[in-house]
Amino acid sequence: MALIKNRRTASAAGAWGRHVVVLEPRHGWRELGLGEIWAHRELLYFFIWRDLKVRYKQTAFGAGWAVLQPVLLMLVFSASLGRLPGVGPAGLPYPLFVFAGLVPWTLFASSLAGASNSLVNGEAIITKVYFPRLLLPFASVGSFLLDFAISLGALAVVMLYFGAAPSLAIVWLPALTVMAVVTALGVGTFLAAVNVRYRDVKYVVPFLVQLWMFASPVVYTSTLIPAKWQVIYALNPMTGVVEGFRWALVGGPRPDDLILVSAVASLLVLLGSLVYFRRVERTFADVI
Amino acid sequence: MDDIAISASGLAKKYQIGVRRDPYGRLSETLWNALANSLRRRRTEDRQDDFWALRDVSLEVPRGSVVGVIGRNGAGKSTLLKILSRITEPTLGRAELHGRVGSLLEVGTGFHQELTGRDNILLSGAILGMKRAEILHKFDEIVDFADIGQFLDTPVKRYSSGMKVRLGFAVAAFLEPEILFIDEVLAVGDAEFQKKCLGKMSEIGAGGRTVIFVSHSMPAIQRLCDRAILLDHGRVVLNGPTHEVVRRYLESGSGHTSSREWADPVSAPGDDVARLKSVRVVPVGGGPAEEIDIRYPIDIEVEYWTAAPGDLRPSVNLHFYNDEGVCLFINNDWNDRGWWSSSRRPGVVRATCHIPGNFLAEGRVIVTSVVSTYNPTIVHAIEQEAVAFVVVDRSEGDGVRGVYANEFPGVVRPMLDWHVEQVSEAATGPG
Numbered sequence: 001m002a003l004i005k006n007r008r009t010a011s012a013a014g015a016w017g018r019h020v021v022v023l024e025p026r027h028g029w030r031e032l033g034l035g036e037i038w039a040h041r042e043l044l045y046f047f048i049w050r051d052l053k054v055r056y057k058q059t060a061f062g063a064g065w066a067v068l069q070p071v072l073l074m075l076v077f078s079a080s081l082g083r084l085p086g087v088g089p090a091g092l093p094y095p096l097f098v099f100a101g102l103v104p105w106t107l108f109a110s111s112l113a114g115a116s117n118s119l120v121n122g123e124a125i126i127t128k129v130y131f132p133r134l135l136l137p138f139a140s141v142g143s144f145l146l147d148f149a150i151s152l153g154a155l156a157v158v159m160l161y162f163g164a165a166p167s168l169a170i171v172w173l174p175a176l177t178v179m180a181v182v183t184a185l186g187v188g189t190f191l192a193a194v195n196v197r198y199r200d201v202k203y204v205v206p207f208l209v210q211l212w213m214f215a216s217p218v219v220y221t222s223t224l225i226p227a228k229w230q231v232i233y234a235l236n237p238m239t240g241v242v243e244g245f246r247w248a249l250v251g252g253p254r255p256d257d258l259i260l261v262s263a264v265a266s267l268l269v270l271l272g273s274l275v276y277f278r279r280v281e282r283t284f285a286d287v288i
Numbered sequence: 289m290d291d292i293a294i295s296a297s298g299l300a301k302k303y304q305i306g307v308r309r310d311p312y313g314r315l316s317e318t319l320w321n322a323l324a325n326s327l328r329r330r331r332t333e334d335r336q337d338d339f340w341a342l343r344d345v346s347l348e349v350p351r352g353s354v355v356g357v358i359g360r361n362g363a364g365k366s367t368l369l370k371i372l373s374r375i376t377e378p379t380l381g382r383a384e385l386h387g388r389v390g391s392l393l394e395v396g397t398g399f400h401q402e403l404t405g406r407d408n409i410l411l412s413g414a415i416l417g418m419k420r421a422e423i424l425h426k427f428d429e430i431v432d433f434a435d436i437g438q439f440l441d442t443p444v445k446r447y448s449s450g451m452k453v454r455l456g457f458a459v460a461a462f463l464e465p466e467i468l469f470i471d472e473v474l475a476v477g478d479a480e481f482q483k484k485c486l487g488k489m490s491e492i493g494a495g496g497r498t499v500i501f502v503s504h505s506m507p508a509i510q511r512l513c514d515r516a517i518l519l520d521h522g523r524v525v526l527n528g529p530t531h532e533v534v535r536r537y538l539e540s541g542s543g544h545t546s547s548r549e550w551a552d553p554v555s556a557p558g559d560d561v562a563r564l565k566s567v568r569v570v571p572v573g574g575g576p577a578e579e580i581d582i583r584y585p586i587d588i589e590v591e592y593w594t595a596a597p598g599d600l601r602p603s604v605n606l607h608f609y610n611d612e613g614v615c616l617f618i619n620n621d622w623n624d625r626g627w628w629s630s631s632r633r634p635g636v637v638r639a640t641c642h643i644p645g646n647f648l649a650e651g652r653v654i655v656t657s658v659v660s661t662y663n664p665t666i667v668h669a670i671e672q673e674a675v676a677f678v679v680v681d682r683s684e685g686d687g688v689r690g691v692y693a694n695e696f697p698g699v700v701r702p703m704l705d706w707h708v709e710q711v712s713e714a715a716t717g718p719g
Contacts, residue, residue, distance in 0.1 A: 022382065023384070282377040
């Protein structure tokens with residue numbers, strides 16, 4: 001009997017050596033914890049799965065909203081702004097122009113709103129179990145990628161209708177999508193963390209998204225902005241994303257500079273917000 | 289080091305009361321605070337509005353042991369558990385956990401009301417730290433254990449509270465961490481299932497896993513734990529073999545009172561059906577309620593708020609324990625037949641249990657107060673060790689012990705009817 005018990009203890013000791021968790025108050029800067037996210041990728045997948053399932057279950061239209069939202073906006077903008085001369089570039093039908101901008105914009109806007117509420121909505125689990133808190137805003141953003149894929153399908157239909165064929169530049173689409181996701185993650189995780197303490201964020205986000213849309217070339221072309229302001233304009237990461245999307249799908253001059261500036265800006269935003277998130281994360285369970 | 293699962297030294301946790309709680313500050317102030325907080329170094333000096341929920345807690349838990357954590361409400365039990373399970377960071381100190389950690393601080397962690405039982409098993413399992421393959425592998429066993437069969441594909445929001453508890457615990461029961469933290473999760477649910485869970489937990493302990501178990505239930509602690517830790521005001525008072533620690537806890541009686549009252553019907557112990565309003569020990573003949581003369585009767589008065597929906601019949605039952613955690617007896621208000629068969633109306637109900645004089649034994653009596661409904665048995669409100677009092681026997685010759693002054697065993701000391709008569713008369717005695 002004793003022998004069997006000893007053997008079990010010995011084998012368990014082998015397994016135990018691998019997991020050591022140290023708990024202590026953390027000070028100052030620390031790593032971004034992306035390795036931990038990777039280690040918990042299955043849970044990330046489950047959170048995305050939950051968000052999708054709940055969202056589609058609770059709505060009558062389900063995934064239809066992914067299409068309906070940009071389509072309705074396209075109709076409204078085509079009927080209003082689209083009638084003004086010079087809002088869109090010459091030679092491109094305005095509805096196609098605006099829809100190609102609305103598809104990445106909707107990905108960004110919904111992800112941002114979802115992420116900023118993700119921690120507050122996850123209060124029940126944050127106070128009851130440990131997991132990397134970053135998973136919640138990340139999952140929220142991830143869940144909108146499916147909506148995005150569906151709306152890309154709708155975009156293909158619109159392109160077909162207008163007889164627009166994409167060029168080889170379409171290979172840049174994934175990279176531009178990543179840029180939109182990085183931006184949404186950056187702003188979303190920051191707002192999610194602030195939201196834990198200050199629920200004002202809930203009221204700020206819809207307003208912010210609205211303003212931001214008009215600060216990005218979604219319903220008008222970026223060439224309307226004077227050349228000397230272009231670099232500052234591109235500090236808004238969504239400028240590069242939206243212009244890049246149009247270029248990749250429906251052609252036009254390649255917005256090299258815009259994309260480059262925007263890409264750097266989006267990475268900086270994400271980096272800054274991850275650092276902030278990790279610093280305040282330790283108090284979430286106490287404050288929320 | 290190999291034999292230690294958890295070692296902690298100097299753990300402390302400070303909460304600030306009343307500071308930065310106002311969510312409606314001006315926006316500029318808000319943003320400034322957020323910025324300032326993120327840049328300022330952590331402050332650890334004492335301030336007026338600081339509250340130390342835990343102070344200087346050091347402990348070592350050998351691998352494979354089951355350790356109970358006991359203490360009054362507010363002693364720091366939950367805070368300790370939250371720190372060890374990584375939900376919150378300690379303000380000071382350090383702890384090391386050697387092994388995969390699982391925590392079970394509530395039943396049904398991560399459940400989403402809209403999702404089906406099937407979906408929630410996957411989700412809750414993943415949140416509690418199980419791998420997808422592991423959950424799928426154990427799926428059938430979990431469903432069996434929860435006994436929810438035909439409701440597997442029904443949204444959890446349509447489940448009864450009993451079913452939710454069963455499903456939640458079933459998922460948790462199949463967690464296989466090397467270190468498991470369990471908070472008072474067994475206080476709800478029906479009695480039958482509680483027994484099943486306790487059985488499952490004994491298995492967990494026997495499987496070589498380390499378990500830290502917070503509970504108010506001394507019988508559960510005594511049954512499951514080899515060692516126990518007694519906390520008081522955030523400090524470790526005693527850390528040792530279970531029976532010693534439990535005895536110290538019961539003897540100290542710190543905070544045991546003969547009268548409890550909950551002012552707020554929202555936060556009082558209970559659920560939508562019933563919430564406790566008060567529990568009182570009332571000596572029928574007057575006098576102090578903490579110290580009862582063994583010869584005189586007392587009343588235990590329980591008041592509760594009830595919504596009494598449908599034909600549910602909430603019923604008060606009282607569990608009486610002695611110092612050793614032995615249950616003396618349990619009684620239920622269905623002994624009032626008239627009330628039991630009457631239809632219930634929402635409002636406040638007072639149930640009084642009359643305990644005759646010359647019935648209890650000497651010593652401390654601890655009363656757990658419960659409001660339940662039956663068929664199926666569901667506990668709606670429970671306050672473990674709600675009130676306590678000490679029964680004293682002054683040995684004045686008219687009690688049960690009569691003139692006998694030495695140790696008088698027995699968990700109760702009823703004065704029973706005797707009849708004694710002379711059967712015959714003889715000139716001489718026996719022998």
